[in-house]
Amino acid sequence: MDSANDCVINVQGLGVERGETTILHDVNWQVARGEHWAILGANGSGKTSLLQALTAYLTPSCGVIQVDGETYGQTDWSQLRQRIGLVSSGIAQKVPLDEPALKTVLSGPTAQLGYWTREPQATDNAFAHECLARMRCEHLAERNWMYLSQGERQRVFIARALMTRPVLLILDEPCAGLDPVMREMFLKGVAELAQQPNAPTLILVTHHVEEILPVFSHTLILRGGETLAQGPTENILRSDLLSEAFGAPLTVTQTGDRWELRAGR
Numbered sequence: 698m699d700s701a702n703d704c705v706i707n708v709q710g711l712g713v714e715r716g717e718t719t720i721l722h723d724v725n726w727q728v729a730r731g732e733h734w735a736i737l738g739a740n741g742s743g744k745t746s747l748l749q750a751l752t753a754y755l756t757p758s759c760g761v762i763q764v765d766g767e768t769y770g771q772t773d774w775s776q777l778r779q780r781i782g783l784v785s786s787g788i789a790q791k792v793p794l795d796e797p798a799l800k801t802v803l804s805g806p807t808a809q810l811g812y813w814t815r816e817p818q819a820t821d822n823a824f825a826h827e828c829l830a831r832m833r834c835e836h837l838a839e840r841n842w843m844y845l846s847q848g849e850r851q852r853v854f855i856a857r858a859l860m861t862r863p864v865l866l867i868l869d870e871p872c873a874g875l876d877p878v879m880r881e882m883f884l885k886g887v888a889e890l891a892q893q894p895n896a897p898t899l900i901l902v903t904h905h906v907e908e909i910l911p912v913f914s915h916t917l918i919l920r921g922g923e924t925l926a927q928g929p930t931e932n933i934l935r936s937d938l939l940s941e942a943f944g945a946p947l948t949v950t951q952t953g954d955r956w957e958l959r960a961g962r
């Protein structure tokens with residue numbers, strides 16, 4: 698890679714310590730423009746901490762973090778944070794049950810769910826409809842939150858994140874709680890998004906190799922707060938590496954362009 702400016706994410710020697718606990722140790726990770734990455738790892742391996750460091754919610758103890766060419770500590774991260782979309786299941790509980798999906802999407806730019814900081818303009822409305830359409834859920838614009846399925850809510854959240862025209866979109870275990878059919882529909886929507894012009898760089902955090910669609914060209918595996926492996930997905934989704942990552946014998950198989958994991962050898 699020629700320079701940090703070719704990277705959407707450039708992490709060098711990142712360490713995070715709290716008291717006696719080492720949460721992340723010597724993480725080096727570069728994401729080039731045009732790549733989409735999956736992050737895999739067991740519970741407690743440091744996935745959320747890495748994302749929190751990237752979004753400046755967790756202060757590093759050492760190392761360099763650059764996002765979209767801006768360096769942590771040298772730039773206004775509240776501004777930069779608006780260029781990073783984050784979709785996790787945690788925010789779902791904060792949406793008022795009687796809020797229509799369009800209003801949830803419109804709250805994206807201020808990231809303040811449930812209330813306005815200013816009256817939305819006609820252009821905001823038009824763009825919100827466009828964002829919903831990008832996730833194939835424009836028909837849900839007037840439907841209240843309480844009536845949306847879990848999969849529809851996740852698609853609406855991605856539409857909401859798109860309102861800030863992010864360069865980076867982090868999907869933190871977005872398939873948690875989805876049934877197999879909903880999960881496939883949701884993942885298909887994510888893959889379609891990745892192929893659209895001006896698509897953000899996607900980062901999918903997951904425990905499940907089944908969710909790593911071909912669009913996720915690269916995979917990073919964390920273990921105990923350190924990088925166990927990273928690189929092109931087909932080189933990384935190996936039984937030996939996944940067994941080490943999850944601390945038990947596992948066998949990974951590829952059928953067509955999808956991956957499966959089962960216990961045992």
Ligand SMILES: Nc1ncnc2c1ncn2[C@@H]1O[C@H](COP(=O)(O)OP(=O)(O)OP(=O)(O)O)[C@@H](O)[C@H]1O
Binds near residue numbers: 738
């Ligand atoms: N502020 C903190 N102080 C001390 N330890 C912390 C702190 N934040 C996280 N940890 C620890 O760091 C480790 C990594 O946590 P993290 O939430 O990043 O893991 P994860 O891979 O996202 O896990 P999961 O898959 O369960 O969500 C855990 O052992 C956690 O207890």
